[in-house]
Amino acid sequence: MQGGAKNWYFPDGYLPEKTNNGEMEAHEALMLFNVNEQEADVMIDIYFSDRDPVKDIALKVGAERIKTLRLDAPNDIGGLKIPPLTQYAIRVRSSVNIVAQFGRLDTTQNNMAYYGCIGYGE
Numbered sequence: 001m002q003g004g005a006k007n008w009y010f011p012d013g014y015l016p017e018k019t020n021n022g023e024m025e026a027h028e029a030l031m032l033f034n035v036n037e038q039e040a041d042v043m044i045d046i047y048f049s050d051r052d053p054v055k056d057i058a059l060k061v062g063a064e065r066i067k068t069l070r071l072d073a074p075n076d077i078g079g080l081k082i083p084p085l086t087q088y089a090i091r092v093r094s095s096v097n098i099v100a101q102f103g104r105l106d107t108t109q110n111n112m113a114y115y116g117c118i119g120y121g122e
Contacts, residue, residue: 004097005121013088041095
């Protein structure tokens with residue numbers, strides 16, 4: 001299967017605050033889809049507006065598999081804890097072409113909002 005890119009960029013990270021108002025938990029996630037018949041070696045770099053970036057968070061995405069990373073779960077992103085309401089951006093680098101998507105579930109308002117977006121890939 002053809003498709004995807006080796007480099008992806010997501011400039012609008014901003015973890016929503018956790019609230020106990022509903023059944024759904026506010027979060028952001030990064031979904032990585034490996035469309036290849038070989039495993040993808042992936043490196044994630046996270047950039048901040050007020051401090052140095054955290055680079056080279058390594059993970060693998062199996063052949064023809066998807067991996068979803070909760071960005072509020074340090075175990076999913078190399079032990080990094082991103083505080084809520086912190087502006088950040090993500091760069092994803094892969095050894096093979098993948099498809100990457102970013103999503104946010106915001107439950108801080110009565111009308112819960114979810115959006116997903118494909119980043120800039122090259």
